[in-house]
Amino acid sequence: MSSFMERAFQLAYLGQSHVAPNPMVGAVLVSPKGDVIGEGYHEFYGGPHAEVMCFNSVKESDTNLIRESTLYCTLEPCCHTNKQTPPCSNLVIKKGIKKIIIANLDPHPEVAGKGVAKLEAAGIEVEVGMMEKEGEEMNRHFFTAMRLKRPYIHLKWAQTIDGKLATEKGSSKWITGSQARDYSQKLRSECQAIMVGSQTVLLDNPSLTLRSIETKHLKNPLRLVVSGQQEKKDFVSLKMFAPEYLANTFFVSPNAQISNDPQVIFYDGTLKGMLSALYEKKIYSLFVEGGASLLSWFLAEKMFDEISVFVAPKLLGSGRAIKLPAVDEIAEAHAFDFSSPLVLGDDFLLRGKSSSQK
Numbered sequence: 001m002s003s004f005m006e007r008a009f010q011l012a013y014l015g016q017s018h019v020a021p022n023p024m025v026g027a028v029l030v031s032p033k034g035d036v037i038g039e040g041y042h043e044f045y046g047g048p049h050a051e052v053m054c055f056n057s058v059k060e061s062d063t064n065l066i067r068e069s070t071l072y073c074t075l076e077p078c079c080h081t082n083k084q085t086p087p088c089s090n091l092v093i094k095k096g097i098k099k100i101i102i103a104n105l106d107p108h109p110e111v112a113g114k115g116v117a118k119l120e121a122a123g124i125e126v127e128v129g130m131m132e133k134e135g136e137e138m139n140r141h142f143f144t145a146m147r148l149k150r151p152y153i154h155l156k157w158a159q160t161i162d163g164k165l166a167t168e169k170g171s172s173k174w175i176t177g178s179q180a181r182d183y184s185q186k187l188r189s190e191c192q193a194i195m196v197g198s199q200t201v202l203l204d205n206p207s208l209t210l211r212s213i214e215t216k217h218l219k220n221p222l223r224l225v226v227s228g229q230q231e232k233k234d235f236v237s238l239k240m241f242a243p244e245y246l247a248n249t250f251f252v253s254p255n256a257q258i259s260n261d262p263q264v265i266f267y268d269g270t271l272k273g274m275l276s277a278l279y280e281k282k283i284y285s286l287f288v289e290g291g292a293s294l295l296s297w298f299l300a301e302k303m304f305d306e307i308s309v310f311v312a313p314k315l316l317g318s319g320r321a322i323k324l325p326a327v328d329e330i331a332e333a334h335a336f337d338f339s340s341p342l343v344l345g346d347d348f349l350l351r352g353k354s355s356s357q358k
């Protein structure tokens, strides 16, 4: 019944912002009479998996029902061992349930169907694919990272109706109103890391933290500053480098002279190289917030999965804008599918994906 799987999804989402780089996973155990006798989810990175939490929640008086029960799990139980927790497929087999219903296979190269094969070999009935699309959406960060060996990329910017992200001088506080800015914090909270260019950091001195009422209880994403050949000394007095934030702030830099600094993620100067370096550090999702030249780099290389553009009812005339190689014909324009625009105070948000990604 998909209502049990819906419940497993609800539980999985409770781990949002706390489980990255792991996927969100929820599990529900249902007795032959249709009663929920166990529930659990992966609560935080390094913590027990959803299946473990679910079996642990079963009351003493219900343990005799486990053998005849069905487990609804949003992800294929893991079967690999070179990691922090023991493989869940062994636990599921040991508990001897009758049936398991799974939304998505785990694309991790060491799982990818092997978990299911193990369960089937042990005589457990396995069904895969219930609410598969919802699972693809929920774990789009982890799945993209596993399949493409790079982080999921969400680009975000705020602009005037004439397409300016800042004045010529670099002033951008504030293009949009407070409702749009609060919403932007919600988008931030979905990702493992926020990325900005070093010019933006020097100009705006942002803290890049979660402060809105909706997001205050969530874990702050990592903060990544893409710098050129600059040295750290220009940045130390800025908010992101204050003692309470320092541990989660990193320079992403091609400067070989500072490559051994633990606060530096070194890369070869190319966008692909940068994404590989982040993937190797287990950074599986990026929220790229600007400025215009960093965003233009990702856009020009068509390296993104999702974009969110806040549009404010203002005109600037001139100013900083996205710059891309010119096209001659409208038919050659990069087109997007935006879900219904969201009105946020005086501004609106266009959020979507490239239409070619359909």
Ligand code: AOF
Binding pocket: 022, 023, 024, 025, 026, 041, 042, 046, 047, 048, 049, 050, 051, 075, 076, 077, 078, 083, 084, 085, 086, 088, 106, 108, 111
């Ligand atoms: C599951 N159930 O709840 C999760 C799974 O480092 P570890 O030990 O936490 O293992 C992380 C890997 O396990 C992760 O890369 C993914 O393949 C899988 N996640 N699997 O059976 C869960 N979170």
Ligand code: ZN
Binding pocket: 049, 050, 051, 077, 078, 086, 087, 088, 089
């Ligand atoms: Zn597991």
